[in-house]
Amino acid sequence: MADLRSEFLGISSPNPFWLASAPPTDKAYNVNRAFEAGWGGVVWKTLGEDPSVVNVSGPRYSALYSNERRVIGLNNIELITDRPLQTNLDEIRQIKKDWPDRAVVASVMLPMNEASWAKYLPIIEDTGIDGFELNFGCPHGMSERGMGAAVGQVPEYIQMATEWAKKAASVPVIVKLTPNVATAVPPAKAALDGGADAVSLINTINSIMRVNYDTLTMYPTTDGMGTHGGYCGEAVKPIALNMVAEIARNAETRFIPISGIGGISDWRDAVDFLALGASNVQVCTAAMVYGFKIIDDLVDGLSTFLDSKQLSLDQLVGKAVPSVTDWQYLNLNYIEKAVIDQDSCIKCGRCHVVCEDTSHQAITHTVNGERHFEVMDDECVGCNLCVSVCPVDNCISMERLTTGNDPRTGAAISSEVLNWTEHSNNPMRKTD
Amino acid sequence: MAANNQIKSGRLSKAEVEENFSDLHPPLTRSEALIEADRCYFCYDAPCVTACPTGIDIPGFIQGIRSDNLRGSAHTILRENIMGGMCARVCPTEILCEEACVRNSHEEKPVEIGLLQRHATDPIFESGEQLFERAAASGKKIAIVGGGPAGLSCAHRLAVLGHDIVVFNRDDKLGGLNEYGIAAYKAIDDFAQTEVDYILSIGGIEVRNNSALGSEVELAELVENYDAVFLGVGLANSNALGIDGEDLDGVENAIEYIADLRQADDMSTLPVGRNVIVIGGGMTAIDVAVQSKRLGAEQVNMVYRRGPEKMSASVFEQALAQTSGVNIHHWASPARIVGDGHVTGIEFKLEDNDEAMHLNADVVFKAIGQKLDGSGLDALASESGRFVVDADQKTSVQGIWAGGDCVVGGDDLTVSAVQHGKIAAISIDQYLRNS
Numbered sequence: 001m002a003d004l005r006s007e008f009l010g011i012s013s014p015n016p017f018w019l020a021s022a023p024p025t026d027k028a029y030n031v032n033r034a035f036e037a038g039w040g041g042v043v044w045k046t047l048g049e050d051p052s053v054v055n056v057s058g059p060r061y062s063a064l065y066s067n068e069r070r071v072i073g074l075n076n077i078e079l080i081t082d083r084p085l086q087t088n089l090d091e092i093r094q095i096k097k098d099w100p101d102r103a104v105v106a107s108v109m110l111p112m113n114e115a116s117w118a119k120y121l122p123i124i125e126d127t128g129i130d131g132f133e134l135n136f137g138c139p140h141g142m143s144e145r146g147m148g149a150a151v152g153q154v155p156e157y158i159q160m161a162t163e164w165a166k167k168a169a170s171v172p173v174i175v176k177l178t179p180n181v182a183t184a185v186p187p188a189k190a191a192l193d194g195g196a197d198a199v200s201l202i203n204t205i206n207s208i209m210r211v212n213y214d215t216l217t218m219y220p221t222t223d224g225m226g227t228h229g230g231y232c233g234e235a236v237k238p239i240a241l242n243m244v245a246e247i248a249r250n251a252e253t254r255f256i257p258i259s260g261i262g263g264i265s266d267w268r269d270a271v272d273f274l275a276l277g278a279s280n281v282q283v284c285t286a287a288m289v290y291g292f293k294i295i296d297d298l299v300d301g302l303s304t305f306l307d308s309k310q311l312s313l314d315q316l317v318g319k320a321v322p323s324v325t326d327w328q329y330l331n332l333n334y335i336e337k338a339v340i341d342q343d344s345c346i347k348c349g350r351c352h353v354v355c356e357d358t359s360h361q362a363i364t365h366t367v368n369g370e371r372h373f374e375v376m377d378d379e380c381v382g383c384n385l386c387v388s389v390c391p392v393d394n395c396i397s398m399e400r401l402t403t404g405n406d407p408r409t410g411a412a413i414s415s416e417v418l419n420w421t422e423h424s425n426n427p428m429r430k431t432d
Numbered sequence: 433m434a435a436n437n438q439i440k441s442g443r444l445s446k447a448e449v450e451e452n453f454s455d456l457h458p459p460l461t462r463s464e465a466l467i468e469a470d471r472c473y474f475c476y477d478a479p480c481v482t483a484c485p486t487g488i489d490i491p492g493f494i495q496g497i498r499s500d501n502l503r504g505s506a507h508t509i510l511r512e513n514i515m516g517g518m519c520a521r522v523c524p525t526e527i528l529c530e531e532a533c534v535r536n537s538h539e540e541k542p543v544e545i546g547l548l549q550r551h552a553t554d555p556i557f558e559s560g561e562q563l564f565e566r567a568a569a570s571g572k573k574i575a576i577v578g579g580g581p582a583g584l585s586c587a588h589r590l591a592v593l594g595h596d597i598v599v600f601n602r603d604d605k606l607g608g609l610n611e612y613g614i615a616a617y618k619a620i621d622d623f624a625q626t627e628v629d630y631i632l633s634i635g636g637i638e639v640r641n642n643s644a645l646g647s648e649v650e651l652a653e654l655v656e657n658y659d660a661v662f663l664g665v666g667l668a669n670s671n672a673l674g675i676d677g678e679d680l681d682g683v684e685n686a687i688e689y690i691a692d693l694r695q696a697d698d699m700s701t702l703p704v705g706r707n708v709i710v711i712g713g714g715m716t717a718i719d720v721a722v723q724s725k726r727l728g729a730e731q732v733n734m735v736y737r738r739g740p741e742k743m744s745a746s747v748f749e750q751a752l753a754q755t756s757g758v759n760i761h762h763w764a765s766p767a768r769i770v771g772d773g774h775v776t777g778i779e780f781k782l783e784d785n786d787e788a789m790h791l792n793a794d795v796v797f798k799a800i801g802q803k804l805d806g807s808g809l810d811a812l813a814s815e816s817g818r819f820v821v822d823a824d825q826k827t828s829v830q831g832i833w834a835g836g837d838c839v840v841g842g843d844d845l846t847v848s849a850v851q852h853g854k855i856a857a858i859s860i861d862q863y864l865r866n867s
Contacts, residue, residue: 066470067466067467067469067470067498068466068467068470069463069466344538346473346534346535346537346538347475347479347534347537348473348475348476348534349475349476349477349478350473350474350475350476352476353476353477365476365477371477371479391473392538
């Protein structure tokens, strides 16, 4: 079994799976259960100033389902912890004492004045926590009060608050970023400039789940009125991966350690985040949907995967980052065609109809009077839509053409790399 | 029936009989339906649609279930097949839509289309909500002979198209084999009449029960007095074995016993033999054999002259008989029915074997097919005892259409009869609008 022991900013944990700051980490009771189940660490649910916030006593969550009611996405309007600070501090101190090998990081959200940071951070740090995570991400409720995402959307505020935190704290400081921005790079850069030891991302995405079809009000509501929440779960993973990769490959931010968050449900999701540059990962929604037991598959799956690839955890981190680039650098001379394996084709015709209706009319429906689906290379642009919609795993694959002419364009296939920056159709092309 | 102390009612209590005749395929719950609906791949030019004799847009109605649009889903079904409720219960889906399902190719478990169809249509039959609107009145009047699936399907479509219809039905009730022939556990809670009521609720359909062609009403009179005539008379006569002993007491036509069973208020009061022999290999044979067993017969032997693959009953139906405790014998032909006033058994000749097989019986059901009662219908061209029709269900006589079991190509399936009636109605409508 691969060694999954993780060191993130010098904070050690038996595996790289932490529970993200969220309802699962609000109390000692939950955190004890999480550690008993095998989680490597927790980011304690965000602490704030006393008196504590007040949560609604109605629906805080709502879900986007697949038809068999599997939760694909989750929306929440819960605020930061609504318990007195001292209660949380007492519990954190006890937890850290009881679980010395696990990572315990405190998430904090404080108003935009330095005095507050100077006052609270030392008190919190005194519990024995391993680090801070600054919550500049929550998009609902707290952002109306000038905190959370309201800070995370303004790089100058991020830098300012990070500087205050770094001054007040002696343990590592992680800045948690909001995805409710056009690009994650300037906020990450601001965190770095403010002295952050790492960034974590993503927090939740602004969302309204749906309307109630009977009342034609938004759903869910609190006494007839609703408000946008924060969206999470597996549906947000691609958005998170892009932001992680952006930070990991940008020249100005590439050296900042990343804790990856966003829709991690099984070990493959963790591989995605790690390979795209995260050094560890945080999980919330999957635990809120299935309970803490999912840690077993996360640990076992990742370990088995690393063994099969003969990689260490450190070697996996960032492995895929060099493969991410800008569109303009993609090789326009590279040609693939879809190939349908007739033995595994079940003849549902989905590839045909989507190609016919929405793409390039490149898949047959009838051949010699028989229902038969086959790619016509002279029409196929290699778009991968048929692969994407085929219900049978590995039935349609993409194969590269390396010699001869592209049957679609008639042009000779070139082994030379040609990207947009040099393409003759590009009026801005480089001309030496 | 002559006295025979082996034939008696009350072999099982009323409660036991009711349990034995409960829904063969219980309806899906909403959760089950959503999970099953999600298994549909929404195929392009879906093979299940091609396999459905009425061409229901199956992926379309399943999408309605998925999206909680059951009303739209029911409309998608019923606009192609007004008997979509009964067909959901009685269609041999394993040789129609579900056999064609592409899921068979990689997991051998098709989408449960029949059960989903029932899920989509049940609410409409419960509420009686009218999903169809009649076109402007055409002033034309069509006579339909036969109140079974073909006739009712034709009547409904013609009514929707704006015509007025009179249905001449030989029985006390409408429904034909849906009412008198389907096994009771496939259409519980009087569903056949619920469906009939729904069909009639469109309006414009006058029903004359106990009006058989050739006795109460004559074809010439219909041709004279109506703008068009549709014949959906079915196959009213049972085939005979043509062997010694066929006239003994206790030897019955299966179809008549099934009709009695369907009309009984309390099935536990029906006379049931101790040893029952069923001759035949089709759906009627299975139905009478299984129902006899479920009424408490001790031994039910179903005997068929050829092998299992030749039986017109589907593999599912054969398995249903076997799991119900019916013994199925293949490759045995009845040579002689024996008895003294009342049947006591049958001697069978075995294929490839000179020895005879003897089975005891106090009741024998003949289920070897039906034939046309063509009295008064000599003017129509026929072939092998069924009317010849073209692709529009037109007979050889102008102004007369026919469909269902009574025509060449009729295959004893409700769903096929419905399709014939629908095609005929569309053809009649075009004919009347062009004339």
